[in-house]
Amino acid sequence: MNAPTPAAPILYAEGIGKAFVSGRVRTQVLDGLSLGIGPGELTLISGPSGCGKSTLLAILSGLQRVDSGRVFALGSELGLLDGHALERFRLRHTGFVFQGFNLFPALSALEQVELPLHYLGLPREQARARAAQSLDEVGLAHRMRLRPAELSGGEKQRVAIARALAKQPELLFADEPTSALDAANGQTVIDILHRIARSHGTTVLCVSHDPRLIGHADRVLAMEDGRILSDRRAAPPAATIEGTPP
Amino acid sequence: MVALARKTLVYEWRRFLPAILAVGFAGLLQLLQAALVLGIFGSASVYITGSAADLWVGYPGTQSVNLGRPIDPNVEMRLLMDPAVARVEPFIWLDADWRGQGETGGVSVFVSGIDPRADGLMFAHALPPALRARLNEPDAVIVDRADIDKLGVGVGGTAAINGRRVRVVGVSSGLRALGGVNVVSSLDTARRLDSDPTDGDRPTYLVARLRDPAQAQAVARRLRGGGAFGPYEVWTADSFARRSVMYWMFDTGAGAGVLFLAGIVFLVGAVITSQTLVAAVAGSVREYATLNALGVGVAALRWVVLEQAFWVGALGLLGATVLGAGLLLLARSQDVPVVLNATATIACVVLAMGLAAVSGLAAMRSLRRADPATLLR
Numbered sequence: 001m002n003a004p005t006p007a008a009p010i011l012y013a014e015g016i017g018k019a020f021v022s023g024r025v026r027t028q029v030l031d032g033l034s035l036g037i038g039p040g041e042l043t044l045i046s047g048p049s050g051c052g053k054s055t056l057l058a059i060l061s062g063l064q065r066v067d068s069g070r071v072f073a074l075g076s077e078l079g080l081l082d083g084h085a086l087e088r089f090r091l092r093h094t095g096f097v098f099q100g101f102n103l104f105p106a107l108s109a110l111e112q113v114e115l116p117l118h119y120l121g122l123p124r125e126q127a128r129a130r131a132a133q134s135l136d137e138v139g140l141a142h143r144m145r146l147r148p149a150e151l152s153g154g155e156k157q158r159v160a161i162a163r164a165l166a167k168q169p170e171l172l173f174a175d176e177p178t179s180a181l182d183a184a185n186g187q188t189v190i191d192i193l194h195r196i197a198r199s200h201g202t203t204v205l206c207v208s209h210d211p212r213l214i215g216h217a218d219r220v221l222a223m224e225d226g227r228i229l230s231d232r233r234a235a236p237p238a239a240t241i242e243g244t245p246p
Numbered sequence: 247m248v249a250l251a252r253k254t255l256v257y258e259w260r261r262f263l264p265a266i267l268a269v270g271f272a273g274l275l276q277l278l279q280a281a282l283v284l285g286i287f288g289s290a291s292v293y294i295t296g297s298a299a300d301l302w303v304g305y306p307g308t309q310s311v312n313l314g315r316p317i318d319p320n321v322e323m324r325l326l327m328d329p330a331v332a333r334v335e336p337f338i339w340l341d342a343d344w345r346g347q348g349e350t351g352g353v354s355v356f357v358s359g360i361d362p363r364a365d366g367l368m369f370a371h372a373l374p375p376a377l378r379a380r381l382n383e384p385d386a387v388i389v390d391r392a393d394i395d396k397l398g399v400g401v402g403g404t405a406a407i408n409g410r411r412v413r414v415v416g417v418s419s420g421l422r423a424l425g426g427v428n429v430v431s432s433l434d435t436a437r438r439l440d441s442d443p444t445d446g447d448r449p450t451y452l453v454a455r456l457r458d459p460a461q462a463q464a465v466a467r468r469l470r471g472g473g474a475f476g477p478y479e480v481w482t483a484d485s486f487a488r489r490s491v492m493y494w495m496f497d498t499g500a501g502a503g504v505l506f507l508a509g510i511v512f513l514v515g516a517v518i519t520s521q522t523l524v525a526a527v528a529g530s531v532r533e534y535a536t537l538n539a540l541g542v543g544v545a546a547l548r549w550v551v552l553e554q555a556f557w558v559g560a561l562g563l564l565g566a567t568v569l570g571a572g573l574l575l576l577a578r579s580q581d582v583p584v585v586l587n588a589t590a591t592i593a594c595v596v597l598a599m600g601l602a603a604v605s606g607l608a609a610m611r612s613l614r615r616a617d618p619a620t621l622l623r
Contacts, residue, residue, distance in 0.1 A: 054622040054623060055622075057622055058619045058622045061539075063539060063618050063619045063622065064619045084543070087538070087541050087542075087543045087544070088541065088543075089541070090539065090540065090541035091540065091541020091542065091543075092541065094540075094541070095540065096536065096539045096540060096618075098536060098539075098621045098622070099621075100532060100621070102532045102533050102535070102536035102621065103533065104250065104253075104254065104530065104533045105254075105257060105258065106250075106253040106254040106256070106257030106258060107248065107250065107253060111248045111253070114248050115248045115250060115537070115542075116537065116540045116541070116542060118247050118248060119541070119542045119543075119546060120541075124247070147257075163540070164540070167540065167541075175621070175622045207622075
């Protein structure tokens with residue numbers, strides 16, 4: 001198996017294709033797309049709605065399977081994992097932040113973050129400590145006893161980020177994380193995502209059409225009609241490894 | 247572990263309330279129905295449950311205590327030969343016609359001829375010794391307090407049974423019969439009242455007390471063999487009482503009715519409960535999908551739903567128990583015959599929890615919509 005070498009991208013797609021069938025209409029969303037994402041980078045995929053960026057995110061994160069091509073993440077070929085193994089892969093290695101915050105109304109911020117950690121097998125005290133630390137990192141240490149109904153939209157999204165972050169994933173996927181937020185809260189979320197990539201060395205892959213994010217991304221991919229139109233890098237990346245597509 | 251199922255149930259209790267009520271009422275309905283049926287049909291075995299005998303000996307194949315036929319009195323010898331048997335006593339049961347002084351017409355009565363000794367076995371629990379002693383007078387009978395009006399006679403009054411004069415010397419409680427009126431007399435009086443010449447001097451049953459009641463089953467088995475004294479069969483008091491109640495329950499169709507209603511209650515309860523749980527899962531489907539995206543397996547999410555169903559069942563049952571206990575106490579205070587035994591209670595609990603479990607399994611299916619890929623839109 002020609003798994004990527006250590007210097008190569010941590011997340012790697014090779015000639016992937018994906019189509020959706022609705023009735024008799026078959027829509028080819030991605031067609032032979034190849035892409036490599038470097039470790040510790042904040043990569044932004046932007047483009048108009050319907051360009052296939054969310055599908056690409058779903059495929060790279062192991063939420064959806066490809067029709068053709070191969071996806072490698074952290075050295076595993078995702079297409080070879082069965083449903084159970086894929087769940088385990090996501091549990092150990094990935095975090096997600098969605099546009100909607102998807103928090104359980106009944107749980108406090110601390111419990112929301114703690115919940116997935118138990119499934120990771122962490123003992124109770126350790127899970128609680130890690131959850132508290134994650135909430136502290138997103139600036140919610142003083143609000144962690146509150147339920148979603150008592151939090152603002154920006155705070156809820158920060159809880160969602162803390163929930164993803166507490167697992168200490170190598171890969172963090174974010175889908176339109178700022179589109180439901182006002183300017184100030186959007187900026188806060190952007191700063192947090194940026195900091196996660198910097199300080200934790202987490203690979204952050206973000207799908208968004210929010211122009212504010214462009215300035216914070218290490219790399220910006222513009223997509224249209226299932227293809228990557230442009231691939232731009234921000235000014236000198238301090239400690240990133242070149243992640244050029246093959 | 248964060249108790250997601252329980253916390254959601256508490257926080258969103260309004261959402262789960264219909265399911266809890268459905269389980270609760272299903273359980274309550276079953277419980278009260280069982281208690282009423284057992285109470286009403288339990289009086290079929292009042293001769294057995296009101297007495298202190300451990301073994302009952304009667305005609306082979308007798309399905310209910312009121313269907314007995316005379317047996318050979320010499321079987322008593324056979325019983326007494328067994329070292330485990332401490333005492334044997336005859337019991338005469340006969341169907342008779344009562345004519346009171348008032349205008350009550352004919353009343354169908356069941357005459358129980360018993361040994362009136364102070365320590366007699368028959369009706370030891372229903373008749374205190376002083377009352378039993380009064381049966382030694384010739385033609386004396388005792389009836390239940392609740393039947394006095396029906397019989398058109400007061401204490402001290404006279405009436406006729408099968409055309410022979412009897413005198414009511416006292417009343418008791420706990421003697422009510424199913425489908426007629428119980429009249430208790432001494433064995434001698436009962437023999438005089440028996441109009442069937444073929445009965446001769448034979449008892450309908452022989453009842454026995456054992457030295458060790460715990461051995462009842464083994465002794466009954468041992469005594470069953472041997473036909474030297476003519477046909478007879480031996481039952482333990484418990485099994486004969488159960489046999490009598492079951493006979494009435496199925497003879498009247500009440501048993502089938504109970505089972506039929508249990509099915510309906512189960513079905514209606516399951517529909518309401520499962521719909522409520524399905525809606526509750528559907529309301530949290532995005533949160534479940536997010537957990538699945540984060541790697542929490544579908545199996546683990548199914549457990550959360552099943553746990554919720556379990557708590558819904560437990561809370562419903564708790565409500566049913568409190569309400570049921572109150573209603574049963576009320577029924578007792580109003581002389582409504584209600585009896586609840588462990589088997590019936592466990593059956594009701596199993597039914598209610600089974601209902602919750604089936605609903606939980608149905609609700610699990612809606613977890614299929616918790617596909618995390620749908621969150622990326």
